[in-house]
Amino acid sequence: MTDVAPAAVPFDLATLKMHWRRRIEAMRATGVLPLIDVESNLGDDLDIQVFARQMDGEGVALIAFSAVPQGRGWNDAARHAVAADPWRYIPAGNGGLPPDWKRDPVEFARASREHTRSDGYPLMGEYEFRHYPSPDQIQRGHRERDEDLPIDGPAGHELFRFSAESGISFQIHHEIEDQTLAPLEKMLTQYPKAKVIWCHLAQMRYQSRNTVYGPDYVRKLIEAHPNLYFDLFSGPPDHVYPGSGEYAGRYWDRSTGKLKPEWATLIADHPWRFMVALDLNPFIMKAFPRKVAVQRAVLDSLPPSAREIVAYKAAWKLLFNEEI
Template structure:
């Protein structure tokens, strides 16, 4: 009974946060959010009770008819992945995320459409306008990945596809609309923004203009063209952390040995000689509240899910202190998604 009261109280904090952001959220919608948060909390707590380290996978793309949900649920249970924030792609709207959550409420976190398909590329302003309308129902907890600068992914390179060599001005109308939407609602969005010297001042200007926006910059330290990113380093990231309180990073990164074929670069600069670079380790330890666990799941690489999660654990999380591991694995995601810090259930429950 004590535990039940505690959990309801914690979920209520998050509910109050959302209601302030969207005054039109109804009591019934608020109750639905509370039930969702309680379900996620229960699954995380059960893993903690078994002395496991739960993960919230903050970056993943869902494609109806291609994503093997039964396989992923089996993998999540085996790998102690508590939840996946699944952003639908190739969909007319974000409804598939709600459908997934309805069918598997403890496993999946409703996330708005992923901006990695033509509806985003062709009319990003209309895309953000649609997301704005969807967020008003209070049923989404995160905005999906938005590609403003994106090189073709490795599997597309291998197939000779160039359709995702994307450039959308971050300081254009869509960028301003997205940052403003996050500021107004408190809902975080994911940003895919390749690391290039010429692009970084634009990002910094947007972060300065919208200091309350919650931004998750995907793929920390992933540099696919070294000659284009001469100013990027762990110290540069540390400086961003100190200046922009709303900026976060996810840790969906390639393996240490991975080579991005178009450039020939080992694109995961988090690692040195197969291990977490001590300079990055220092940043992660000192600013553990700014980094989040992620897999970058998408259907073409579904069979890599186990390897990606195991690499995140063994090469990054295992190199950190206990406190930092828990923050990055699930604590920071919990805070961004619910509006309240994670608190373990009462020991007297």
Template sequence: MAADFSPIPGTARMTDVAKAPVPFDLSTLKQNWRQRILAMRAAGVMPIIDIESNLSENLDVQRFARQMDAEGVALIAFSGIAAGRGWSDAARYAVAADPWRYIPTGDGGLPPDWKNNPMDFARITKERTVSDGYPLMGEYEFRHYPSPDQIQRGNTQRDEDLPIDSPAGHQLFQFSAESGIPFEIHLEIEDQYLAPLEKMLKQYPKAKVIWCHLAQMRYQSRNTVYGPDYVRKLIDQYPNLYFDLFSGPPDHIYPGSGEYPGKYWDRTTGRLLPEWAKLIAEQPWRFMTALDLNPFIMNAFSRKVGMQRAVLASLPEPVREIVAYKAAWKLLFNEDF
């Protein structure tokens, strides 16, 4: 039913369509998105909003629209990749080509732009977020180890390390606090990074922060603090802190450490460990599904969706809809679905 309502884009190349005008017409777009979600629900499908993915203008939007429909993915927060250009406008192309499936999201803080000049990129982010009307800023990499697909491609030099309490970090936190627009951070879960993050959350209590990848720990020996009880404490103390639930499958091993990074999995059952499921069920409005897509791993789309559905299946039925799409909708648009 959602596929019937949401037409497949008329072109595979999104750049064959003129960029969507800005500021984005979120009122009209939200009507499209709401009808798409309702159509999925009416068909007995649990709609998923992917709150965090970094995609490029080279995405085949026709093929991907069919994949989204087949997997019951209602919406993807489409964050572009500046790739040395300062800003991509990829989300404007995506929304123009397919206004039913993509939430326009600002370019994330990815290399090389963010790494080479974080202050300038933070400034551009603020300017474009305001002028174009993005409801969400992308994922900013403060501490980020090489991803598994990068290691497999031989790109082992990428090792991002920008203090979250750096001047660029202060710019983002302050802007989010003043504008009410959420932004996403990638910060590896290690003891040494927790205190600076808490300092920023305390200094900017109105900043809306999505900490990406709950319970992804690539080097367990570097963490002695983080766990369900610590996350519960953070949620209690910082009312504007949220988490995305992306993780690789339970049997995934991070090639950099040889460890299983997805610490919330019961690798025997393929479901969440009870203590993590209990945490999410207690505070479902603070957790959101995510696929963490990038141009190099699009073939893993179905597997990634399957992992998020395994997360949802581990939760009590009354909270599944909240985590799957309602929490994201409320955070981005300040309204209940």
């Protein structure tokens, strides 16, 4: 991917949006429900041509490409991706990932703000506040990643304040636990214009640490905070988080492979607040077809009136302030 010179910045979003619209329309014309993935961290060595064919085969129209800093400070890989394939990638900021984010979160948040503003990114990446080791990290023996950065600390205020001022959305990874809910609600109240995507609806890796969160709680949050959104990433119904030995995706009815009715009803009632995510990273690219299948199972659980909105329309409206 990096064999191609990076795209000029600020990004020419008018031209890029024209390409992206045509791609979505082409998929719809063949009867495919196109997907926009709002949250993936892809590596610099991605084989653009091979992955383009995979995206086409799975009906994934666009991926919000967020680079992986890897201890080098800001990474411009999203610019290379857009230059190499302006039809398939929405440039997203790096997001807050270790080690850069953990080492100096305030400075990283400020760098994110400056690059987002000067380069014209339509979306900031995923910032990890409370984050347990991912399943693939545990499988590789890396259990040391256990991030716990207060969302109402200085770095959190930098991000919320910038989003409120600029109207540009950002994503948070914030494990669902009783202790994490009040600080997030505090920030949402303090910054009502900040556009926040809470990643991974109903992913609860330790159920005993949650007695509050559920569809009724999420409904109340949505109604109280008009700029709060959720991505729908989850492992499949039979996925067990290796750290706890528990099923992590709490919205699944494992007997049917579809959403539990109460979760499906919540999403159908507020489809513009939910969007597809694949949560790809360089270590799990082989899982791409399976991850797409999981998100399509989520969409199949919804009434037809909500599917197109959640599949791609909600993301487009959030990122570009217009309907497609």
